Amino acid sequence: MNSSRITAADPNALHTLYEAHLAEQQRRTEHALRRGGFDALLIASGIEKFAFLDDRPYVFQPNPHFKLWVPLVRHPDSWLVIRPGHKPRLVYVQPEDYWHVPPEAPSGFWVEHFELIVVRKAEEALPYLQLPGNLAIVGEADAALGDIIPNNPPEVLNPLHYARAVKTGYELLRLREASALGAKAHLASQRAFRDGLSEAGIHRAYLESCGLAERDLPYGNIVALNEHAAVLHYQYQDERAPAQSLSLLVDAGAHSCGYASDITRTTGNGDAAFQALIDAMDAAQLRLVDQVRAGVDYRDIHLASHREIAGVLRQLGIVKMDEEAMLAQGVTSAFLPHGIGHLLGLQVHDIGGFMAGEDGGTIAKPQGHPYLRLTRVLQPGMVVTIEPGLYFIPMLLEKLRATPAAASVDWALVKHLSAFGGVRIEDDVACREAGAPENLTRDAFAALA
Known part of the structure; x- marks a missing residue:
């Protein structure tokens, strides 16, 4: 398929390209996990950060590993769980909030490809992240949630970073x-x-x-x-x-x-x-x-x-x-x-x-x-x-x-x-x-x- 002629207005082609993209990311991730001796990859989207001594937030910048999998760029506190042989899990935080506009309910071409779990509070994601085995957890230190603490193992990140230069x-x-x-x-x-x-x-x-x-x-x-x-x-x-x-x-x-x-x-x-x-x-x-x-x-x-x-x-x-x-x-x-x-x-x-x-x-x-x-x-x-x-x-x-x-x-x-x-x-x-x-x-x- 010649992707240079495809636009997002062509939903069938977009679906096909995205499905192939996820398959390639799954392949790359399983390869990296095997090399590093890990059982699963957890990816934090990141948290909202605030100016010193202020309640004014900086512009949220999502973890690039997170938006590699899902087209979500305004979604702090969410998580991805990638395991060999499993559908990717997305823990999607949709707070009940009248001070700010919360994220909309998940929808679009990408949703069907994920085991989708919607929670209202960041801490409610924790039970869906506590998996058995050796976990590679990717994110900034402040994304830590309970005992889920980013360790960013280089033996997993190096092959992922090296491969990401080649685009799907x-x-x-x-x-x-x-x-x-x-x-x-x-x-x-x-x-x-x-x-x-x-x-x-x-x-x-x-x-x-x-x-x-x-x-x-x-x-x-x-x-x-x-x-x-x-x-x-x-x-x-x-x-x-x-x-x-x-x-x-x-x-x-x-x-x-x-x-x-x-x-x-x-x-x-x-x-x-x-x-x-x-x-x-x-x-x-x-x-x-x-x-x-x-x-x-x-x-x-x-x-x-x-x-x-x-x-x-x-x-x-x-x-x-x-x-x-x-x-x-x-x-x-x-x-x-x-x-x-x-x-x-x-x-x-x-x-x-x-x-x-x-x-x-x-x-x-x-x-x-x-x-x-x-x-x-x-x-x-x-x-x-x-x-x-x-x-x-x-x-x-x-x-x-x-x-x-x-x-x-x-x-x-x-x-x-x-x-x-x-x-x-x-x-x-x-x-x-x-x-x-x-x-x-x-x-x-x-x-x-």
């Missing part, structure tokens, strides 16, 4: 849906930029377009105008628009049933030099995307990104040096200080990116590249981001000025482009069995064109 057909469906929502919202943010809105106004346009509240975003939106685009994780959103909006960098995603998209686009205001930089980076990014193939070491894509940046710097006359010389002298790291990307899925930075195998271990990052988040060899079903950037970061430029390479830099052009902050272009890309990768992000934008 159901997961790919949800990731495509998240990309579709994110692409729609990115187009709205670009329209808001052209209308002269502030960072906060652009952020609100993004939220309205994708239909998500801020608390529902997979991560805090980066909405950066002008020189703010040079701050890699710019965390504020000015309410006041600048006198002149030169550039917009938006790094923002959406989610579908707990699965995230992570998309970055950079937009200019018509300045020829900055638009040439955007165009050159877009072409370079697509060449890097094309390298997402089964059997490719992701570290090689990262190193290739620096060769691409060297080419852009030379092509646009920003640095008048041979590309190999730029790489040898570390010039490109002054313009691209971060990694080329990461695994994507239930978490924006999905776990397991450095794992050497089921037993754990670490695959080292390339020397001189400390911020890369993924070092594994790509496998079919892995979804990664490809996000090259070229920035004009004052502190890094000052360090570059102190090197012999400074004589080859067109500092007047750098000064001009510094007002725009920089460029980052990020797509979510799925590795296939053979041939070109699936670009979830570009496909989503194309569907909206």
Whole structure:
């Protein structure tokens, strides 16, 4: 079945994909339990947390192991019980509450696949978790319930984390849906930029377009105008628009049933030099995307990104040096200080990116590249981001000025482009069995064109 053509509006296909997804998770879990010598896996959804000396809760973040099995992201205090040869058990906490809206009664495509137990209070889950044998209990320490205390055994978690990098057909469906929502919202943010809105106004346009509240975003939106685009994780959103909006960098995603998209686009205001930089980076990014193939070491894509940046710097006359010389002298790291990307899925930075195998271990990052988040060899079903950037970061430029390479830099052009902050272009890309990768992000934008 070609899951790339399936949408959630096709209930029969969705049911088939989800059933296969659960079967694969059951297989992986039984394998991990055997390796670790455990009889069952208990997964806590997590608990609601409150600000210090306050009764105001933080946004609830479910345990990713929990939402791997069920599409529930607003359900604290619930539990899953996975046992070999048994239907998964879900202990679903549905409190009686008039202060807050409690979870609705369980319903939907997923319910029939679980032994469902509904309780009213968190502590009422305990009898359904007290099983004989050696239990692997996954969750944060504060999820403990009576004698059910998370132990997070690495001999069980390691194989589960390692395997989770490879997505099922159901997961790919949800990731495509998240990309579709994110692409729609990115187009709205670009329209808001052209209308002269502030960072906060652009952020609100993004939220309205994708239909998500801020608390529902997979991560805090980066909405950066002008020189703010040079701050890699710019965390504020000015309410006041600048006198002149030169550039917009938006790094923002959406989610579908707990699965995230992570998309970055950079937009200019018509300045020829900055638009040439955007165009050159877009072409370079697509060449890097094309390298997402089964059997490719992701570290090689990262190193290739620096060769691409060297080419852009030379092509646009920003640095008048041979590309190999730029790489040898570390010039490109002054313009691209971060990694080329990461695994994507239930978490924006999905776990397991450095794992050497089921037993754990670490695959080292390339020397001189400390911020890369993924070092594994790509496998079919892995979804990664490809996000090259070229920035004009004052502190890094000052360090570059102190090197012999400074004589080859067109500092007047750098000064001009510094007002725009920089460029980052990020797509979510799925590795296939053979041939070109699936670009979830570009496909989503194309569907909206």
